[in-house]
Amino acid sequence: MIQVGVNGYGTIGKRVADAIRAQPDMAVAGVAKTSPNFEAKVALERGYPLYAVDAERTAAFDDAGFDLAGTVDELVADSDVVVDATPAGVGAENAELYREHDTPAIFQGGEDPDVAEVSFNARASYEAARGADSVRVVSCNTTGLSRLFAPIAEAYGIEKARVTLVRRGGDPGQTDRGPINDTLPDPVEIPSHHGPDLNTVFPDLDVDTMGMKVPATLMHTHSVNVTLEREADAESVRELLDAESRLFVLPPELDIDGAGKLKEFAQDAGRPRGDCWENCIWGDSITVEGRDLYLFQAIHQEADVVPENVDAVRAVADTADREESTTLTEDAIGLDG
Amino acid sequence: MIQVGVNGYGTIGKRVADAIRAQPDMAVAGVAKTSPNFEAKVALERGYPLYAVDAERTAAFDDAGFDLAGTVDELVADSDVVVDATPAGVGAENAELYREHDTPAIFQGGEDPDVAEVSFNARASYEAARGADSVRVVSCNTTGLSRLFAPIAEAYGIEKARVTLVRRGGDPGQTDRGPINDTLPDPVEIPSHHGPDLNTVFPDLDVDTMGMKVPATLMHTHSVNVTLEREADAESVRELLDAESRLFVLPPELDIDGAGKLKEFAQDAGRPRGDCWENCIWGDSITVEGRDLYLFQAIHQEADVVPENVDAVRAVADTADREESTTLTEDAIGLDG
């Protein structure tokens, strides 16, 4: 059993913890939180040992009647691998702590690439991460594009890719985020940071990205254009993508027009938290004009990096190869494509 | 086992079906749908016999590869009780069908009160519904107010109640509903229909309601004022409400500011579809000034009527009294207040 500590039990951390617990070869050593809110309550109800991030704020947990197992130092000491899911930028501050304890660490996409040795995507860079001391699971958007581009590059070659990322303004519980009624070029500069971030996974990919932000909370939506090196037709692209376990090609008869119904479908299917771990690609949108491939995909920002984090744990622990790991991960959480 | 047919397998119907299956004394005889969309797919995956509403549209189900068990007539014939969860107004059209088969029917709040013998709320009018041929589970908003007013009326008496209902514009998957950026008095006329609807449950309640519609999809939010007949203090009101199983008084330390975090809490706790079956009352908002009680509550429109429908089945089947039924219902679905 790989003992995994989760530092930062928020949107990403709580999902990763549950996914790790579901694995046959892993256990949750504990989770660390800064404050005793509803997520701390759920952590305890789930039986996760709860650690305080800040020794000076343990009193707040006592007041709320929440038992602490210790502080984050102890959690790191007791873990074989740490998943750091703290807010963007905090991971870099924590890196020293993990090094002190010689505990391999998985960081998230909010950190700069140089926080870790390897930028990780299970489909595209698993092997490079085996045995590393630190990896960074790339962001939700970069994960979504990595999964899509890897098979396309293999099958047809990518001459150039152009992506517009229409991003959700905030997660559903982030009530202080806007915009309320606007569509923002964000960033205004082109390319957005997503292109360069993709290049940390695919160094030679020629890709230009444009980012926007809109008043929606459920998912990001990408309009994707790939100029292929070799001819293709829409049907064979559809089949190629359909064969990837972390890509879900939406059949038109399901009558799903956006993220609202996608999440509803996931909820109805019994997925925990209505999580869509896969990229959701509209089957009807897959179009090829000459060598230009086009499609729309939706990315559940809270969920798609979750299986990647699980695989990243096995990669740094070096206990499985890519195929073993991804199969194990998916079987355990019930991701059946 | 009470065999229950669910006619109309949409937002409400699918939740009611799952809640009925969870009961020890009930079984889902089948569910009827008009079209083979994602919800039909889930129905089959859950093993619910699927019936076509319209004999002329069975071909569409065949095309989508969905096996039908028959048409809705057969479902009604084979059911001890039917729950009608078709769109507002369609229930009334279906009433004749249920009468023909002499099958007791549960209608929803989108129907006019005269569709059924009794307007039903488990807390307030269970006994009146025992053995009835037809009952109407009142709407999500009326259900939320009935649960709140019943214990308050018993404990303190209600001289007059005034409620502003700030309603969600549409459910999360209803992408054709607005408004996008507006707050609408809706209806402009006062009282809104909610007051008279409450009077179908509490004939003597003096209540004035005002309705609005806003660009939100997750929950309705009520600002409630009750002028009590007898003096009270906030703490004892809090305790009174806390003791009701279908009222959840939010403790401030959970740090939940709105419907987004409420749904997240429900999802984290493993609730199916993140459903909040209870009224969610902000504990910190419970205030008494003189004989005026004030509070805010959020109502998950998709979920609060679900346990009520289950109880309504037992009421018309007359197999349990109120306390037996509500306890059974709650234990079976995991509603622990």
Next chain:
Amino acid sequence: MIQVGVNGYGTIGKRVADAIRAQPDMAVAGVAKTSPNFEAKVALERGYPLYAVDAERTAAFDDAGFDLAGTVDELVADSDVVVDATPAGVGAENAELYREHDTPAIFQGGEDPDVAEVSFNARASYEAARGADSVRVVSCNTTGLSRLFAPIAEAYGIEKARVTLVRRGGDPGQTDRGPINDTLPDPVEIPSHHGPDLNTVFPDLDVDTMGMKVPATLMHTHSVNVTLEREADAESVRELLDAESRLFVLPPELDIDGAGKLKEFAQDAGRPRGDCWENCIWGDSITVEGRDLYLFQAIHQEADVVPENVDAVRAVADTADREESTTLTEDAIGLDG
């Protein structure tokens, strides 16, 4: 001519400047801004002398090619009255500056009441402000309620008022404000600060207020209940309110359902910036049940305090009585009720 300096040329300040320029007895001495954005550009195009708030940031104006007339100190020195429309809390910091120059100052509703001698509403507290050294124009919401309650109190007496304020999350250009998809009790505590703020204008008014925040940018919407001391009927209340120049009772045939169409009407009518200076009361919503009066009103947060600021200038300069001032103000800007 009263020379008026406007310190803080943002949402409120720019509107107040234009309204002051329109008056026959006032002139804009200049406007002060912190940074050279689009509003600074417009200020210069309108011919307002532009002053830098911060002597250290004048270079930024130079870089943008914007000519400065000086710094805020000089503006205050050259003004007979200063309108401070800086962000909430900054006004209090500026108070000392105004005192040093012995320049009477008008503050805005974002400041605490004790920033000024008088809490000002033209309809309700004009006389108290005459000749004062400092007044605070109460907030957009308090202004809207003051205008409504003053005539009602005079005509029927107010036994008790209860208001739910459904507030816009942010102004149209405030793209960093949420919520995106939620309805927030805000504040959760009852009464919200609006009740006590009203009491700075009407010390004896018995009023309880409840605040919410929603994903809309155009206007606040109030659901108002007033228990009258004397009997009334809806028609006479409608006439009473209709006779007030700063209350606009919406006739149903205009077919205006919310703030979107209200702003469109104002734009169509040629109002600058589509400003609705008046409270907009839905005529059809005015209802009386017993001694309980109910109605809905929309408040254009960016605009309703504008005529009040103009009147406040005359009040502190003590150059006109209430009726003279409000008539002058309204004629000059084209507010014809």
Next chain:
Amino acid sequence: MIQVGVNGYGTIGKRVADAIRAQPDMAVAGVAKTSPNFEAKVALERGYPLYAVDAERTAAFDDAGFDLAGTVDELVADSDVVVDATPAGVGAENAELYREHDTPAIFQGGEDPDVAEVSFNARASYEAARGADSVRVVSCNTTGLSRLFAPIAEAYGIEKARVTLVRRGGDPGQTDRGPINDTLPDPVEIPSHHGPDLNTVFPDLDVDTMGMKVPATLMHTHSVNVTLEREADAESVRELLDAESRLFVLPPELDIDGAGKLKEFAQDAGRPRGDCWENCIWGDSITVEGRDLYLFQAIHQEADVVPENVDAVRAVADTADREESTTLTEDAIGLDG
């Protein structure tokens, strides 16, 4: 004076009427409306003769106290040119009426191209429309792209263009339009109808378009990619676009991040209804990578077709050439680039 009748006095029609009245060589013969709402009231206040669309509904105008000048037949008979700004699809039904009276007609982009002889954009197809019996001003989105592509094609040649159109869900007053919290591929199929519509103006342009719909009301936002035939650099593209009177290249120092601040700038500048008649292109977004040009532009859907309609009137009346007409139009309404 060209006498212009405006049939359909809604979002587009009322703006076109005001722009026509502002022209030195045109007059508004009258405007036709279906119902006596707030827009009818404004039409009368502005002194436009008001015609009823439907002879059977004149009573409603009488009831509202609105004087009618006649019915739409008479308006068409008395006009030299008719601008049809009725809802999408209604224009085609009206075509016969205009033919009967031998009145040249301008249709809008909601109609199919075959409603008229020419698809009109002032910059790109003015000459083709001179003396035509009917033209269709292309939609807001197609207008925005036509204005952009015309100068780029002339200066650099367009090898291929790819555009993602992130469209507003509805206009500010359209409170029944969604989505509330979703980003919809709309249409899911690629290319969206915008590409083929562009080809009615530029028959040889190789362009692929992808459409989305988001919960925003103010403007559409386009992410544009153009593969140029000849090399270019960002600075010269910026200058090229800046020189076009109907393209507004946003300087970064104005600090405008989206449609909210854009509209506020237009309002502050005194534009009627805060209308942005020009494409608004973020200067900082103009980027060239190799022969790939990228940029973001915002399109005020309610406004950009207004000057085009004015020019279309002169084109069918054949009273001016393109340059004369566009200069006249812009000077008259105050469009100064």
